[in-house]
Amino acid sequence: MPEAPTSKLSRQLRNTLQRHPAQGQLWLGYSGGLDSTVLLHLLARAQVPFTALHVHHGLSVRADQWQHHCEVVAGAMGVPFVACRVQVDRSGGGLEQGARKARYRAFQQQMAAGDQILLAHHGDDQAETFLLRLLRGAGVLGLAAMAEQRYLGNPDWGRTLLRPLLRASRSELEDYAREHALSWVDDDSNADLTLDRNYLRRQVIPHLVARWPLNERVAQAADNLREADELLGELAEEDLQRCDLRPERFGQSVDLAVFLSLAMARRKNLLRSWLTRLGARMPEAVHLQQALQQAQAADDAVPEVLLGGQVLRRYRDRLYLTPQLLPLGPGEEGERQWDGKSELDLTGGWTLCAGDSWPAGDYTVRFRSGGERAKPRERHHSQTLKKLLQEYGLAPWLRDRVPLVFRNGILLAVGDLFVTEEGPQTPPRWRFSD
Template sequence: MRSTLPAFNEVWQRQFRSSVLNQIQCFPAESTFLIGCSGGMDSMLLLHLMSYLSPEKIRVIYIDHQLQSISADWGQFVSEQCAVLHVPCIVEAVDVQQGNLEHQARNARYQAYAKHLKPNEILVLAHHQQDQAETLMLRLLSGAGVHGLAAMKQVDVREQFTIWRPLLDISREQICQWAIQLGVQNIEDPTNLDTHYDRAWCRHELWPVLQNRYPQMQQALSRTSYLMQDAEDILLEVLQQDLALCGSVTEIDLKKLFQLSNARQRQLLSAWMKGQDTYRPSFEMVERLLHEVIGSKSDAQAALHWNQYYYVRYQQKLFRLSAAEYLAEKSQSNSFEQTICVALGQKVEMLSGDYLAETAKMGLSAALLGKELNLVMRQGGEKIHLYGRVGAWPLKKAIQEAQIFPWQRYRIQILSIDNVMLGVFTPKGFWLAQSEYCEVGGWQPKLIS
């Protein structure tokens, strides 16, 4: 580690070194660092400082969003600066999806980070105190709760990777002073001055007005974010307890949910809907889930679509379904018919899963093995005489009794021969029907996956 930074004020040097070294101690000794560098003043200063503190442990990545014609030149600039400092550099071009430009650019950027991060490598970003205060203000104006107002953490441990923001307590003014003292070169992104974007508007229009009235606003907002982080940690402990009580990632027991206060219900549903995504749903979306789905009549087929998932109620449970699972029924024709031949030990692929034909105490006649058997979709109105039960009863009633979810019922198929029902393939296994083809020591399809 180098002991001095050229032309760098000793007071600021001691302040930065002591702060960063204290933060580094929270990481394992074998950790290395990938610096996200845009070429702007903040990230270029961070690059220079980290190159003096830990030159052998750092790499740099520049994300080219390809939103401006000059963005490739900025990547070249970052690469050249890294070469001077003998720091490895990655330039990654990404495609930004349609939609909110700032949000989609952020998504593309973090996907690229995740792609290049190595095991035990920490992502280092140059967010500073004013960035933190602006983030809190923008989230407050969007109606965010505790989670949003917690803003950015100095050390943010996520499922995919960990983010470290060593400059988060450093003011923009200090960063400018350090950059001048060190002679740090940087590029200027014109969109940082375009008040069409929320953050640029906040920085150039809203910020001066508020700071003129409240000179210590930046420090106060930064302090608020730390208080909100404490509140979020406490809330997370309660949420984990409530989720363990009420259900899992895919379902919520409504009887247990209703045992909680209204506030805890809303917080639990908000966190549950968020799942592994970056952002929680809006307050209005949670209210819609409470009133349109959870509060719907028990026989209603209400569903709420949010962020590629469908939320549906069945009896006293709330389910989170992927779009593919929920919409599969609508793409399946109920007039589908086919014939199958079955052999012992043979795997048979059905809509409800994979089955293996095995011998059983009571099953279908061996004479049916190798014969063409008819397979049709459930149409509705069918009756079944289940083996071991008295009399025939509606197949619909058997499905309801077995608690097969409505969105899974399109996978039910009826097996027959010469208009004699042999059984039914369901998501919960094969149901043997009473018929002249039942015999002791026969065979049955067994659900294996």
């Protein structure tokens, strides 16, 4: 006799939470649709402490109604509720991709280190994702589709995403919802066949399901591909260490010559793994190929290739992955006053703070404007700042961001690189915090 929907889904939820316990607070991504409503009810019924998080995309005229509905339903179940509004940027891959990016940014902004968010993706979603990625030419990791559990953003932050219903089908969720008389909202965009996922769901998958047990076959393929990806990940870790992976002032780098000595397939594998380490999105194959070509550019070239939110760069026999450098906005290029004690915000994630022997005082801080000269304390004559920054090995993309510290118009320090004869014994600290 088949297991009843309530007991089956409750068992799946319990087992998944036991395998992947949250280190911090537990959240639920609650859209108000059928899937997340079922998971909300399952969690409340199991008396699991959690907070429902609703993301208001503003893409539908009914978005306010949906948020109100979610708040009412969560309140009726005694579940804490948080809503946040986001702006969807359609320029980076269209509406679906833009909404997804905005949603995941909202998750990360709400979550603290060690927190876990639950999403209600199920087996039908997994099959759709597998087919979408197959049609887009994805590799092993992409075809492994959605993992049951993964890190959200940088692994060092310990924030995780968990999908406890991934082995359930949509029909099982529908049966559960009917059994418990649940109320949910229907997103009108689900009927838009111009969206790839909707087209697959309505026009393609029903024909496949009529002939094959699609969800089971996709789940098996995804498990096999994930095993293959784990082996590739182990190889990439070995190659990253062989290539002398090291942290830099801004991002990380590997030895370029050793990297180029690897076979092309291993270079691709290393880059994918490295991006994953940094919490970056997996780039399209064409962008990855472009990056590999740029890595072999002429010795004097300083290429910049955007890869999944990170930037691939080259400098002095090293290959770098760095965050994006945002351009300075209006007014951000001007002088700043600094007391020599507090942390000075230089915008874009950069800060300046006092070093061990840096005295308090009235300082002026600004960026390069061109033509500056300086004489480091250990030097006998001055040189152009441009030449000095080259000698001190500051990467070219940071040379316009290095802070120059003055007092009474006299240059005392250049970032944390050096001090002049008039400056303190050691320079201040110049740091990037992503």
